Amino acid sequence: MEVAFGAGDGDDEATAIVARSEASLGTIFEQSYRPWRGELGPRWMRNYAIYRHHVYGVFTGKGHRQYHPMVRLMILVIFLGSLTPIPMLFLSSLFGDDGGFFDKMWGINRYNLWGQVLGYFPRNLCMWPLLTAIVVGGMISDDRQHGTSAIYFSRPVSRLDYTAMKYASVAVILGFVIVFSYFAYYTSAIVFKGEGWAYLSDTLPMFLSGILAGVILVITYTSIGLALSSISQSRFFAAIGFLSIIYGTKIVSQLVEWTFETTFLYVISPYDCLAHLGQLLLGLPLNYEHPVSFSIVSLIAMNGISIWILVSRVSSLEVTRE
Amino acid sequence: MSDEHESPIITTERLNKMYGSHLAIDGINLEIPRGAIGILGPNGAGKSTLFKCLLGLITTTSGEGTVLGHDIRTEGESIRSKIGYMPEYNALDPNLFAVDQVRYAGELLGMNSKTATQRAHEVLEYVGLKDQRYRKIETFSTGMMQATKLACALVHDPEILICDEPTNGLDQRARSFMLQTLKRTVVEGERSVLMSSHVMDDVQEVCDSIVMIHKGKIVLQGYFDDFAEQVDKEIEVVIWGGASRMEEELATDGLEARRLGRVIRIKVESESTVDKILNAAVRAEVQVRQMKEYEPDLEDIFLLVMEKLGSEIKGSSELMTPEHTGES
Numbered sequence: 001m002e003v004a005f006g007a008g009d010g011d012d013e014a015t016a017i018v019a020r021s022e023a024s025l026g027t028i029f030e031q032s033y034r035p036w037r038g039e040l041g042p043r044w045m046r047n048y049a050i051y052r053h054h055v056y057g058v059f060t061g062k063g064h065r066q067y068h069p070m071v072r073l074m075i076l077v078i079f080l081g082s083l084t085p086i087p088m089l090f091l092s093s094l095f096g097d098d099g100g101f102f103d104k105m106w107g108i109n110r111y112n113l114w115g116q117v118l119g120y121f122p123r124n125l126c127m128w129p130l131l132t133a134i135v136v137g138g139m140i141s142d143d144r145q146h147g148t149s150a151i152y153f154s155r156p157v158s159r160l161d162y163t164a165m166k167y168a169s170v171a172v173i174l175g176f177v178i179v180f181s182y183f184a185y186y187t188s189a190i191v192f193k194g195e196g197w198a199y200l201s202d203t204l205p206m207f208l209s210g211i212l213a214g215v216i217l218v219i220t221y222t223s224i225g226l227a228l229s230s231i232s233q234s235r236f237f238a239a240i241g242f243l244s245i246i247y248g249t250k251i252v253s254q255l256v257e258w259t260f261e262t263t264f265l266y267v268i269s270p271y272d273c274l275a276h277l278g279q280l281l282l283g284l285p286l287n288y289e290h291p292v293s294f295s296i297v298s299l300i301a302m303n304g305i306s307i308w309i310l311v312s313r314v315s316s317l318e319v320t321r322e
Numbered sequence: 323m324s325d326e327h328e329s330p331i332i333t334t335e336r337l338n339k340m341y342g343s344h345l346a347i348d349g350i351n352l353e354i355p356r357g358a359i360g361i362l363g364p365n366g367a368g369k370s371t372l373f374k375c376l377l378g379l380i381t382t383t384s385g386e387g388t389v390l391g392h393d394i395r396t397e398g399e400s401i402r403s404k405i406g407y408m409p410e411y412n413a414l415d416p417n418l419f420a421v422d423q424v425r426y427a428g429e430l431l432g433m434n435s436k437t438a439t440q441r442a443h444e445v446l447e448y449v450g451l452k453d454q455r456y457r458k459i460e461t462f463s464t465g466m467m468q469a470t471k472l473a474c475a476l477v478h479d480p481e482i483l484i485c486d487e488p489t490n491g492l493d494q495r496a497r498s499f500m501l502q503t504l505k506r507t508v509v510e511g512e513r514s515v516l517m518s519s520h521v522m523d524d525v526q527e528v529c530d531s532i533v534m535i536h537k538g539k540i541v542l543q544g545y546f547d548d549f550a551e552q553v554d555k556e557i558e559v560v561i562w563g564g565a566s567r568m569e570e571e572l573a574t575d576g577l578e579a580r581r582l583g584r585v586i587r588i589k590v591e592s593e594s595t596v597d598k599i600l601n602a603a604v605r606a607e608v609q610v611r612q613m614k615e616y617e618p619d620l621e622d623i624f625l626l627v628m629e630k631l632g633s634e635i636k637g638s639s640e641l642m643t644p645e646h647t648g649e650s
Binding site for chain 2: 033040045053074147
């Protein structure tokens, strides 16, 4: 202040005293390299990471593969839809409806066990194909689209492991909804009706046959769906492609049956081949005129071709550029 | 220094790779020491194919090679466990948070989830994304995505970091930070960096040795300082008021000069070159505003080699696509 307003000539001690912060400015960001001396785990840990990333994402999007909330809601709706016979069994047990309407419609018998997995309406018309389409759509096509295959193949993840874990992830999600709901249905029937060992020994072979049919359905849908996902960069293409194959082959075969009165063309329909084989497994009268061996061969061919496409397309996934 | 540190980290001998009838790699003999190495070459030279061979991702047609002592033909998985690869193109899931993407990259190497998460936080801080860890990658700028890719590559503290065009599409600030980070990884982290780039300045800033590939063959391999000595020494003068006249006068004196506007670089042929330049300036009646010995850079070495190979490339910028410059 003396400098500015004082009476001197201003030449002596012409310095201003200003406040100076004692605080150090510090460093906002200090970059330092931190080494890591840990041990990397074996192959199963890498594979489990892929599996977990895809499966846990269905339950929680946090930190794992992102499934759209609508997709997760749809999976929940389909899962709950597949459990609808259980409350009916409960009502049946409440009403004491042994051999009555509820029991015929939802009780444990060959037709109902077959229908729980392979019934066309609503399961194979509305639920299973839709479930597969929404789960499998982006499974590999997303890696193609975003180039994330490089994340896998620049690490010690082989193409076999990558394919197998993607396959297992889809199969487990489908299996949880399709096979687990079937298991829950059978188990709840025993629990609600208080059935004993004799009932169990009577129905267990049927139940296991149904499980086998369900597993074959899961494998077939997973193979076809993943093959479609592997040939595209669009999850929409894979989903629509899958629905087109399931519904398209069914409709064409149906039209041919109505026009020419032959069921032979059903061998091109994955659903009908599965339904045909399922009828054989559960000991039901066969709805198709052509031998069941045709359907079995067709299923083997469908799975074989799908897996061949899947493997060859995964082999073409690039690390350096897509 | 121990033998381990003196021995080369990558060696190849008569390495060949054919795609059908196309020879992508033609008898490459490499001996890459520890440190930072720049891999240079025009598009289609074979850089990416070489990386794939070194990562053990493709089977070589003939020849042999080792990375950190592992055979590239049979021990691909062991090699990829010890290498961090930062791909040129986008390789990130846009729906994930950065920390989850890096953690998953670690888990894919065999790290358990807890360790991978801890390490993801560390490397994201290292690449300057500490405050963006919990942002979705789809909201990231190109620079942040490049940094995330680098973090994915560094998550397991690899012995060798392979970076394919790490400064692609980055602005000046992000580019500078990326190069500084790579340099720090070499100097402070004592890791080796193998870096391919079209931007010579970037390679020069990080690397001390280079490997130049052209049409699948190695045309140059060694330390940058050694090459610089082989390039003709030049004197750079900045001329004011008649650079064309000056150029003519220099030619009259038999001096070899190349002009870039008012900057003229004159090849040093003898001790009298400086006197000749000054005399030429007097005769041309121009002002010499600046005169200094010109330090050859990597661009000069690159152009010299390309010229010897008969290529008509005028500069490394001609090799860049819009993706490199971020204009796409």
